Amino acid sequence: MITFLTLLYKEVLRFWKVGFQTVAAPVLTSLLYLLIFAQVLEDHVKVYGSLSYTAFLVPGLVMMAVLQNAFANSSSSLIQAKVMGSIVFILLPPISPMALFGAYVVSSTIRGFAVGLGVLAVTMGFTSLGFENPAWIMAFILLGGALMGTLGILAGLWADKFDQLAAFQNFIIMPLTFLSGVFYSIHSLPPFWQGVSRYNPVFYMIDGFRYGFFGISDVSPWLSLSVVTICFICLAVFAHALLRRGYKLRA
Amino acid sequence: MTPAISIRQVAKRYGDLQALAGVSLNIEQGEFFGLLGPNGAGKTTLISALAGLVRPDSGVLEVMGHDVQRDFRQARRHLGVVPQELVFDPFFTVREVLRFQSGYFGIRKNDDWIDEILVNLDLADKADAGMRSLSGGMKRRVLVAQALVHRPPVIVLDEPTAGVDVELRQALWRFIQRLNEEGHTIVLTTHYLEEAEALCGRIAMLQRGQVVALERTEDLLRQFASHALLIRLADGVALPPTWALLATPVDEYWSIPFEKAADIEGILTRLRESGCIPEEVTVRQTDLEEVFIRLMREGKAPAQKSEGGT
Numbered sequence: 001m002i003t004f005l006t007l008l009y010k011e012v013l014r015f016w017k018v019g020f021q022t023v024a025a026p027v028l029t030s031l032l033y034l035l036i037f038a039q040v041l042e043d044h045v046k047v048y049g050s051l052s053y054t055a056f057l058v059p060g061l062v063m064m065a066v067l068q069n070a071f072a073n074s075s076s077s078l079i080q081a082k083v084m085g086s087i088v089f090i091l092l093p094p095i096s097p098m099a100l101f102g103a104y105v106v107s108s109t110i111r112g113f114a115v116g117l118g119v120l121a122v123t124m125g126f127t128s129l130g131f132e133n134p135a136w137i138m139a140f141i142l143l144g145g146a147l148m149g150t151l152g153i154l155a156g157l158w159a160d161k162f163d164q165l166a167a168f169q170n171f172i173i174m175p176l177t178f179l180s181g182v183f184y185s186i187h188s189l190p191p192f193w194q195g196v197s198r199y200n201p202v203f204y205m206i207d208g209f210r211y212g213f214f215g216i217s218d219v220s221p222w223l224s225l226s227v228v229t230i231c232f233i234c235l236a237v238f239a240h241a242l243l244r245r246g247y248k249l250r251a
Numbered sequence: 252m253t254p255a256i257s258i259r260q261v262a263k264r265y266g267d268l269q270a271l272a273g274v275s276l277n278i279e280q281g282e283f284f285g286l287l288g289p290n291g292a293g294k295t296t297l298i299s300a301l302a303g304l305v306r307p308d309s310g311v312l313e314v315m316g317h318d319v320q321r322d323f324r325q326a327r328r329h330l331g332v333v334p335q336e337l338v339f340d341p342f343f344t345v346r347e348v349l350r351f352q353s354g355y356f357g358i359r360k361n362d363d364w365i366d367e368i369l370v371n372l373d374l375a376d377k378a379d380a381g382m383r384s385l386s387g388g389m390k391r392r393v394l395v396a397q398a399l400v401h402r403p404p405v406i407v408l409d410e411p412t413a414g415v416d417v418e419l420r421q422a423l424w425r426f427i428q429r430l431n432e433e434g435h436t437i438v439l440t441t442h443y444l445e446e447a448e449a450l451c452g453r454i455a456m457l458q459r460g461q462v463v464a465l466e467r468t469e470d471l472l473r474q475f476a477s478h479a480l481l482i483r484l485a486d487g488v489a490l491p492p493t494w495a496l497l498a499t500p501v502d503e504y505w506s507i508p509f510e511k512a513a514d515i516e517g518i519l520t521r522l523r524e525s526g527c528i529p530e531e532v533t534v535r536q537t538d539l540e541e542v543f544i545r546l547m548r549e550g551k552a553p554a555q556k557s558e559g560g561t
Contacts, residue, residue: 006354014342085338089348089397091304092332093355094324251265251305 004099007090011107015073022111026069027118030061034123037183047185048216054127056210058120060182063209065119066141067202070112070148071155071173074104078156079165087249097243101153101236108149109142116141129213136212136221140228144205147232148173153239157248176202186218201231253316255280255405255436256301261310263296263460270296271307272460278438278453280315280404283431285451285468286440289547292457294440295335298409302332314405328356331403333394335410335440339382345369345393346378349400356401368396371426388415395423399430406430408439412446424450448472448539456546464546471542478536479506480518482529491525499541504533506541 015022038054047056081087090100131137151173159165180202186194197203198219208224211217217224243249256278263271271293278284286294299305301312303319303326311318317325340348346365353361369375372392377385385393391411398406408427412420428450431437441447447454447468454471456464464471481504484490490498490505498505507518515534522529 002357002359003355006351009354010343010351013347017342081340084341085334085336086340088304088332088334088338089340089352090355092302092327092330093352093401094327094357095355246306250303251299 003093003095004102007095007099007103008106011073011077011103012110014077015107015111022069022073023114023118026065026115027122030065030119031122033061034058034126038126047188048214051214051216052127055129055214056185057183058123058127058129059210059213060206061123062116062119063140063144063206064177064180064182066112066116066145067148067177067205068173069115070108070145071152071169073108073111074149074152075156075159075165075169076152077104077107078153079159079162082156082160082248083162091249097240100243101150101240104153105146105149105236108152109145112145112148113141116145130215131213132215133212136208138212139225140205140209140212143225143228143232144209147201147205147228147235150232150235150239154235154242157239157242160248176200180206181218182206201227204228252280254278254313255282255315256438257311257313257316258297258301259311261297261300261307261312263293263300263305263307269460271300271310273310274457274460274462276455276462276465278436280436281431281434282436282438283428283450283452284436284438285447285454286438286457287444287447287454287543288440288457293460294457295409296460297457298332298407298438298440301407302330303327328401329404331398331401331406333398333406333408333411335413337387337390337394337414339385339390339393341381341383344379344381345374345385345396348382348393349396352397353400358401361400364402365396365400368399371429372396373422388419391415392419392423395426404434405436406438408437410440410442412441412443420446444539444543454539456543458547468539472536472539474542478510478534479508479541480515481506481531481533481535482522483531484527485530488527490527494522494525499545501541504531 034054034057037057041053045053047053078087081090155165155168159168179197180200181197186197186203189197204219204224204227207217207219208221208228211221211224254277258274258276261271261274262269274293274297286297288294296305300307301314301319303323306320313319314326315329317329319326343351349365349368350361353365366375369378372395374389374392374396377389382390382393391414395408395411406427412423415423424446427437439447439451451468453467454464455462466474481501483504494505494507498507500506509515509518519529519532
């Protein structure tokens, strides 16, 4: 337990020490999205009949920031340690694969949560949010962060160089998050693309999260919760197996 | 007594490269042991296999009787490794790094021991300095400190003095010698053969993934004749080809090994008979460097004992 807590504390301290870059910067980015999109679309778009576009957009931006930063945390920590060689400091001690997995996932979830909270704090003044069901909000923010933290472990283990990780981020994570319904309700899409969106797990994270604020969503929050939970468990089992095998860590 | 380190028939291949080709050796508790060999001989691979960073294709490695694969927790708890690469975590201070390293081994409050290590490694005034701000020599010492936080009985140092200045090197060796006197088993690789000669009680030489010599340091030196005659010939005078097998060129001298003082006369007589009049003659002890060079050229020690105990 001491092993796990130490590694967790170190991982949290790692991003917190450069918090300007890891927490403040993504909050600012989200604020810029809000200012631009809300300015352009506020008077033109109503979602679910009555919801103002800005209100619709805010939870989406919060969740997108949570997901992207949770992913960035574990993946960048691992790739940095691998490239710089400091990974030996966690390979030499007797750290179990489970403690390793847990510390990276929980620290990533914490970073996602911190950034999400920051985005919410600076954007909620632009609109009125419902907070209909805080339990759903918490469930999706934590589960989504954990899922993306796990995906970050996989990407960080797989990548040998920074540019490979950047490719993973730009060609997989960015499209998945941008095409997940952050900026639009999938009901506004042509039927074909509505169908495609349903294969994107990020869609369920955003949709379920939004349900927590407004009590309305594209699909049932229970369906979203199930999809996200199942995806998380699958990725977690896979990541744990790779850590146990020492995939790309122990030659 | 359980050996500190037991290595049996360990092999490891990377693609076409046979990094380790069936290495076997035992290192007893309390030894100061040297692992020597040219670059690429397999020293670092062997150490990495011991530390669990590399998984061997076959063979068994044990630290204090604990298998490094099956019983990895106990094995790693008993082993401290100073890696060869000068690696560091740039985000943290020296003290933070050492606290984390303690925590990874399950040790919660370790500041007394950390302070002691810092004092001994002359890092006390750098405890709160960021890793990024340290000089290369200081970073090297932090690596040593990190290997010691959990008080391992077996300490492996892979090239600990590479790129470290003379004064610091001596301070480092004094500290490591003290650890050895306190009962720690020390295994080191180094390119400075005079260090190995002065410090190590026993030496293994590796070449192309195989142990080519495993002896007490003085036995190793004795096997290669304990003395050598250094002769310098007049300019333009060549040593007759019949001598070439015996003599080794060292700078502008020829080094001719002998065993007893009485042999010197015979050597000089035979030289004179072949028409070589030495301009200068000196006697000197064979040093490890010469042994090393000859072993690496010939591939095997003359009368290698099978597996050496001390």
